[in-house]
Amino acid sequence: MAKPRVIYWFRTDLRLHDSPALQAALDLEPEVLWPIFTWDPHYVYKARGGVNRWQFLLDCQNDLSDSITKLNKNSKLFVLREGPQTLFPKLFKAWKPTHLVFEKDTDAYGRSRDEAVAKAAQEAGVKVIIRSGRTLWDSDGIVEKHGGKPTMSITQLQAAGKKIGPVAKPLPAPERFPDPGDMPVDFEQHVPDKHPDFNAGYRSEKDTGYNAIAGPNGDFAIETLEELGFAPATTPHRGGESIALKTLDGLIKNKRYTATFEKPKTSPAQFEPQSTTLLSPFFHFGALSVRLFYWRVHEVVESYGKGASTPPASLIGQVLFRDMYFAAQAALGQSFAQTATNAYCRFIPWHLPSKRDPETGFATGDYHIDKPKAEEWFQRWKAGVTGFPWIDALMRQLKQEGWIHHLGRHSLACFLTRGGCYVDWERGAEVFEELLIDHEPACNIGNWQWLACVAFFAQYYRCYSPVSFGQKWDKNGDFIRRWVPELKKVKAKYIYEPWKMPLVDQKQAGVRVTGGGLSERQEGSYPKPMFDFDERRSICLSAMKNAYAVGLHGNDEKVLDGSWRSLFPSPDEAEVMGEYESDYGETADIGDEEEDQEELNGDSAGIKRAARKNSADAKTKKQKT
Numbered sequence: 001m002a003k004p005r006v007i008y009w010f011r012t013d014l015r016l017h018d019s020p021a022l023q024a025a026l027d028l029e030p031e032v033l034w035p036i037f038t039w040d041p042h043y044v045y046k047a048r049g050g051v052n053r054w055q056f057l058l059d060c061q062n063d064l065s066d067s068i069t070k071l072n073k074n075s076k077l078f079v080l081r082e083g084p085q086t087l088f089p090k091l092f093k094a095w096k097p098t099h100l101v102f103e104k105d106t107d108a109y110g111r112s113r114d115e116a117v118a119k120a121a122q123e124a125g126v127k128v129i130i131r132s133g134r135t136l137w138d139s140d141g142i143v144e145k146h147g148g149k150p151t152m153s154i155t156q157l158q159a160a161g162k163k164i165g166p167v168a169k170p171l172p173a174p175e176r177f178p179d180p181g182d183m184p185v186d187f188e189q190h191v192p193d194k195h196p197d198f199n200a201g202y203r204s205e206k207d208t209g210y211n212a213i214a215g216p217n218g219d220f221a222i223e224t225l226e227e228l229g230f231a232p233a234t235t236p237h238r239g240g241e242s243i244a245l246k247t248l249d250g251l252i253k254n255k256r257y258t259a260t261f262e263k264p265k266t267s268p269a270q271f272e273p274q275s276t277t278l279l280s281p282f283f284h285f286g287a288l289s290v291r292l293f294y295w296r297v298h299e300v301v302e303s304y305g306k307g308a309s310t311p312p313a314s315l316i317g318q319v320l321f322r323d324m325y326f327a328a329q330a331a332l333g334q335s336f337a338q339t340a341t342n343a344y345c346r347f348i349p350w351h352l353p354s355k356r357d358p359e360t361g362f363a364t365g366d367y368h369i370d371k372p373k374a375e376e377w378f379q380r381w382k383a384g385v386t387g388f389p390w391i392d393a394l395m396r397q398l399k400q401e402g403w404i405h406h407l408g409r410h411s412l413a414c415f416l417t418r419g420g421c422y423v424d425w426e427r428g429a430e431v432f433e434e435l436l437i438d439h440e441p442a443c444n445i446g447n448w449q450w451l452a453c454v455a456f457f458a459q460y461y462r463c464y465s466p467v468s469f470g471q472k473w474d475k476n477g478d479f480i481r482r483w484v485p486e487l488k489k490v491k492a493k494y495i496y497e498p499w500k501m502p503l504v505d506q507k508q509a510g511v512r513v514t515g516g517g518l519s520e521r522q523e524g525s526y527p528k529p530m531f532d533f534d535e536r537r538s539i540c541l542s543a544m545k546n547a548y549a550v551g552l553h554g555n556d557e558k559v560l561d562g563s564w565r566s567l568f569p570s571p572d573e574a575e576v577m578g579e580y581e582s583d584y585g586e587t588a589d590i591g592d593e594e595e596d597q598e599e600l601n602g603d604s605a606g607i608k609r610a611a612r613k614n615s616a617d618a619k620t621k622k623q624k625t
């Protein structure tokens, strides 16, 4: 019998070690194996991604490609520049594979993409093999063992995990790699629609990434930042399986650190080196197996004995959080990413709410400016010029390096939402999506919901002060001095509150505290704080208290049709989302009357459809998390 001809499709698993999907492909003992990556326009244009994360991805791909070539000089990672949905049907004809193998992806887009590809494979008579390998347990398996519901706490995750059984032991990396087969690409390339391009702001040069399906030299080379039209990355953090494995080895050698790690005791102000592992971007790109991490840490903890830390604070606890968010996302799909239609997300009438597609009910990526002041605060937060040095230092580190400590993320997220600006958590999640090198949809969204106290966590009265929280870790403000150099010479007593600095001290420190921070910023100045934090904290607190008392969730009819307003004070009386031109309502700006009517009908049908989709969850929506 003829031996299998296998396409191995790398995506979220840019590694050779512990890859159940790759192992399944190799177990077929194929005659030929094509290790490929498809350059998907969805991520290039429709998902937010800053240049630092692209650099990390390219690092991971280059490292993986080198490792494949070390095993077989005829092979490497072959990159094809086309969306998988249009590419695979052509590859199935041109290359005549018998099998397509890949790692399971439970992200909302990943699922719909894989369904389309699997359908095309079935039509072409190509067998599809999918293996879970991105999480400790298969996220769909967790959901099943948790009664089809999302896991909203670590305890729920652990209980469901227990029903599946122990986390699988890691698999060794292969020692041999089969030859690739012929790779004709004499078919027409489907050139993607580049508009809208969410990442246009990063492209200083022409984007030539899709000029030819096999790259500029026809050799299926890995893309470069230049081809994407991007300037060089600014992050010092570099990707790749080789670096990940070395970092893990270093961590494991430090037995005390590994065994006694307690996340709440690690400092968000520590840098070079940071106080936590900084393995998250490697997990994101699959350059490091989370199961390998789990078992190696587990061994250290076991041998350490008394004094070892335990979940949720321990290192094992950290990766349990990761699995918890993955399983929450796996259960809720696209609704997980937003309030509207999400039965598990509390409705809070934040400012700058998302615009939604009237047909589907899903967020479009754009938002309403219901209050110009809130927009100004959001822009200042995003630019790192709020006038609160702790917040600005964190944001500037994030923009420059793409990674900040977990508690730094807490500070930024709390400040933007319930502890300062009262801006929709979806705005913050979008900025993190763009800037983080470890951006993981499930973890980013889940953590934003946690910090905004709309899901997973409900203690909204616990608020991070942009002054005392930073001082707790770094009295002298070294972290601020590193990231906000205008304040480098400011005395420790003013470094967290420079607006309190007398003029004579400002002079001595060579900085003037003046202006609003955005376009009007002057050389040698640092902005005044954008509001009185204590005042804002109490306004937000009472608004949160009220929203909790009203008790709406994202899938409530009142949230979806806008009638929630009757349950809240007016925006003139309290902190409530202001009026704006509705996505759905009477004032939708459509010229033609007939179209107008159709649109309105379509609107409500679309909203109801989205609500129905989640209605199964509605009964459990008020559960304790």
Ligand SMILES: Cc1cc2nc3c(=O)[nH]c(=O)nc-3n(C[C@H](O)[C@H](O)[C@H](O)COP(=O)(O)OP(=O)(O)OC[C@H]3O[C@@H](n4cnc5c(N)ncnc54)[C@H](O)[C@@H]3O)c2cc1C
Pocket (backbone or CB within 6 Å): 263, 276, 277, 278, 279, 280, 281, 283, 284, 315, 318, 319, 321, 322, 325, 404, 405, 406, 407, 409, 410, 413, 432, 436, 438, 439, 440, 441, 443, 444, 445, 447, 448, 451
């Ligand atoms: C608002 C906000 C947004 C976030 N967005 C992301 C994101 O997009 N991608 C991401 O991986 N993490 C995200 N996190 C979680 C967490 O901050 C990072 O995983 C962690 O800081 C990464 O650093 P580390 O690798 O040194 O973590 P360590 O403390 O060394 O932990 C080891 C690993 O455990 C996992 N982990 C730790 N904490 C969490 C957590 N709270 N949730 C999920 N996984 C966790 C990560 O994979 C991490 O690499 C976010 C947190 C907040 C508050």
